[in-house]
Amino acid sequence: MYSTPKSNRLHIGIFGRRNSGKSSIINAITGQSLAIVSDIPGTTTDPVYKSMEILPIGPCVLIDTAGIDDDSILGNERIKKTMKVFRKTDVAILVVDVHIGMGKFEEELIIRFKSAKIPFVIIVNKCDLKRSSELISKLSEKGYTYLEVSTHTGQGIEDLKKNIIKIAPDDWASIPLVGDIVNPNDLIVMVCPIDSAMPRGRLILPQVQVLRDILDSDASAVVVKDTELTDVLSKLASPPDLVITDSQVFETVKEILPSEIPLTSFSTIYARHKGDLNVFLEGVKVLNELNDGDEILIAEACTHHVQAEDIGRSKIPTWLLNMTGKNLEFDITAGGDFPEDVSKYQMIITCGGCMINRREMMFRIETAVKSGVAITNYGILIAYINGILERVVEPFSQNK
Known part of the structure; x- marks a missing residue:
């Protein structure tokens, strides 16, 4: 409750073959032993999500995926789950083992990255053990962005962080909630009904996030239940500049609120914030x-x-x-x-x-x-x- 919600963090997916060093990359980026590292192929089975605050990237989610070359009995199911990670990946890291090089698995991932319009960087991992001029030449010829990295020595890790920031899409942090429609000193009324579906002892995430955005815009907010809206409006010295309500009580609120007072809802705000209005x-x-x-x-x-x-x-x-x-x-x-x-x-x-x-x-x-x-x-x-x-x-x- 005190940190940036996962949905508001940059999602960084780490992809590659089994034992290419994906989990080691996560540990190197974070400076912590968060992911299990083993020489046994297939250590990571399902996608693993790590919410972190990493400088200079900021709040992000690192997604450790199963190897795309998993030929075990459950391999196909694991690969399907890895492919689903594409749906939420803002930036992709393709980890290539310098001993194995680029092959059909890596080329297929690159095709998928491009098709899904996911910016990506290629990591040539384990470069402290070997340097492949042939691999580097191949990457350069194709115009791929790549970095030579060693999770053992730390080589290239800081450059990787900077590169993630550089290629991250401009809209990953989403469109504003209400920051561009609320003015300083505005008075906003938030209508938050309390029913059996409401979590006990707190507001739901959209209400909290909108409230924070109102305050960040140097405006003021009054939070009220739909059953008290009429009474609160009568006590205000002037009409509110905007009323934001839970959509479920539109029918009640529209009857109470004069037509000249602007009205919207939390879900309508999110239609623009997260999607395409x-x-x-x-x-x-x-x-x-x-x-x-x-x-x-x-x-x-x-x-x-x-x-x-x-x-x-x-x-x-x-x-x-x-x-x-x-x-x-x-x-x-x-x-x-x-x-x-x-x-x-x-x-x-x-x-x-x-x-x-x-x-x-x-x-x-x-x-x-x-x-x-x-x-x-x-x-x-x-x-x-x-x-x-x-x-x-x-x-x-x-x-x-």
Whole structure:
């Protein structure tokens, strides 16, 4: 709770063959013995995530993956999990054992990096034991960015850190939450309902992050439950500059709030912060075209204990069935279990994505777009159902 959330950290994936030194690279970068190092092939089986604060990189997540040449009984499953890491990787490190050199496994990874538009650097590891002029010449001829590294002596490690910063995509840290639509001295009212799905004793991550962004913008915030909104508004000396509400209580808030007061929601903020607001706005229009038997995927980005009032598994399906009057079918995915083939769905509805990085959310959006499947998120959908979508997105059309 006191550190940068994993979803807001630069995700660095380390890829390569078994025993190429991937885990040793992680230990060298961090200066700690975080990853298990062994001469036994296949020591790393599933992707391992290490949240770290590394200078000069800053808050990041290092992802140690299984060897792509794993030919064991479970090798194919391990490689599939390694490939899924691409969905969330902002920067890739390809570790090449100087004794083995470049081969089909490395070339295939490079093709995948380029296809997924992941910036990458090649590490020629174990250079304290051997120097391969042939390998270096081959890398140079192909124009690859590479570094000669020794995890034993530390050679090249600082250059690696600097290179990671250099090639990191400009948008990895995401678009602002509200920092570009809130002015200094603004008064923002945050409506945070408390129901059985709310974690005990704390606010949820989107509410905390938006509150912090408001304060960082030199504005002020009043946090209130929907049941106390009317009373709080009557006590304010002047109307708030913006009201941000949980999407689930749009129906209540829109009846209380005068139309001249700007209104949006946490999930709508995240539609822009983590995803593509324009794609979500276009995707929600498909609601008017749904037919009996259409399949809808509700994609949650985290795993949580399901409550009776669960937004994705209970409320949204009920609202859609009532609104459309159609016999719709719903599939639910949670955490990282987003299908590669989504062509059978008429529509995908994703949560705000506070627990995943922007890279992974954009993967989901691009997967849907390539398949011709409409995609939107909770906040946009609920605003549309309540007939206030135009009002809810209006704050983002204004320049700060």
